[in-house]
Amino acid sequence: MRLTPWVLFFALFFSTAFLRAECVNDHRSNKNAGILIADFTITGTQTISATELARITSDLIGSCFDEDSEELEERIRASFQDRGYVTAKVNSLGFKPRDPLGVPKPVTLEAEISDGPRYKFAEITFVENHVLSSDKLREQFPLKRGDLFERGKVASGLQSSANFTVLRASSIGQLFPR
16 A cells, blocks of 8 residues: 555656647647647737737637648738738747647747738729629628728628629529639
């Protein structure tokens, strides 16, 4: 019975050493590899507020990704663009591993960003549109004049207008081959 404390100690020590980190959002293609963003530092910005920076970093902290800096650069750029910084550029991106043997590997992400000016939505113009009026298509966009430009809302508006156009075209008997 004297060995019981040692057995418990080793059981607890080794079980915590090999626990897998939990991902809040898991974007990995291989669940047995990748990185977990444990901390995120952004430098180089000029116009974005500290509150907006905190929102961007908190959106990524706790998420897991493949070790692909291009994918992460695109996600960071998209986060800035969804807040009106359309011309944001990721100048550099680096990973500092906290535990190189962890699965996924916890890292501190460091990015230098040029945020640029903040854009507002002015208007959208449809070219070569013969099925529906531009006003009907504009109604499909969640952005209105003066709203902050948000990349995600533009994408959803394009998808909605494409779906609306296909539905409307099929109801009036005009289907076009792809």
